[in-house]
Amino acid sequence: MGLKDKNLMKVFVNFLSKDDSINQIFIDEGILGLLLNEINRLEFKNYTLLDTILMACSNLACGNLGQIEQIFAQGLIWKAIDIIEYYSKQNLSLNISKIIYNAIITITEALIGCSNHVRVELMLYQDYEVIKLFNYTIKNILSSYNIEILLNEIGDAIISMIHCGESELDEESLNKFKEKLIINGIDEISKNIIFSDEIKDEGIKSKFNEIVSFNR
Numbered sequence: 001m002g003l004k005d006k007n008l009m010k011v012f013v014n015f016l017s018k019d020d021s022i023n024q025i026f027i028d029e030g031i032l033g034l035l036l037n038e039i040n041r042l043e044f045k046n047y048t049l050l051d052t053i054l055m056a057c058s059n060l061a062c063g064n065l066g067q068i069e070q071i072f073a074q075g076l077i078w079k080a081i082d083i084i085e086y087y088s089k090q091n092l093s094l095n096i097s098k099i100i101y102n103a104i105i106t107i108t109e110a111l112i113g114c115s116n117h118v119r120v121e122l123m124l125y126q127d128y129e130v131i132k133l134f135n136y137t138i139k140n141i142l143s144s145y146n147i148e149i150l151l152n153e154i155g156d157a158i159i160s161m162i163h164c165g166e167s168e169l170d171e172e173s174l175n176k177f178k179e180k181l182i183i184n185g186i187d188e189i190s191k192n193i194i195f196s197d198e199i200k201d202e203g204i205k206s207k208f209n210e211i212v213s214f215n216r
Contacts, residue, residue: 016059023063032060032074039079044086047095054080054102061109068114077122080106084133088140097141104137104150108157119164124173128180134158135184148201151193155207158186162214178215187215 016023016031035053042050057076061068071077080103087096107130111122122130134154142150158181165177181187190208193199 016056020063023060023067027067027070032071036074036076051099051102054099054106058102058105058109061106065113065115068110072118077107077110088136092140100141101146105153108153111157112160116164116168120168123161128177131180131184131186135186138189151204155204158211159207181215187212
């Protein structure tokens with residue numbers, strides 16, 4: 001079975017956005033392997049279908065811990081990272097922005113809901129590559145339409161990494177994590193968010209204040 005028809009894929013996305021029990025039925029029936037195969041088949045060539053597939057991935061990543069572990073084991077989180085890395089080197093367009101948006105939500109939801117074992121793997125991957133992706137997303141994908149969602153997601157994801165790092169990483173690795181937050185601009189971005197007059201949500205500011213406090 002293939003998902004070459006974007007309308008058929010949208011039907012899957014609509015089902016996958018309902019609840020964990022429905023998502024688990026699709027997982028048991030092999031939806032994760034199907035999504036991975038379709039991403040590999042597309043090779044970044046079909047913006048609309050790839051965006052819809054990533055929307056399905058982001059919905060699944062909102063599931064329970066066991067489901068997130070299955071998504072991780074299938075390799076879909078790594079694919080989301082690869083996709084952002086690829087498109088971040090292209091000229092930004094509305095289609096590419098939508099793809100990166102759904103890819104980053106897949107990653108943030110996984111980081112927020114996964115086990116510490118998986119979280120450490122995601123943190124350490126390619127020398128804390130995920131931090132660089134957060135920086136790129138905030139600087140390039142943020143808009144008036146998605147600002148609260150993205151900042152809440154990225155803020156929660158970084159805080160989950162901080163808590164995990166404090167409990168799971170040795171001192172050298174934890175210091176390197178702090179260093180990467182600074183080198184990749186997250187510390188500066190966080191300060192800008194805290195003092196921004198445009199951002200009214202105090203919950204968002206509180207999250208990024210926690211990030212700044214961690215680096216002190």
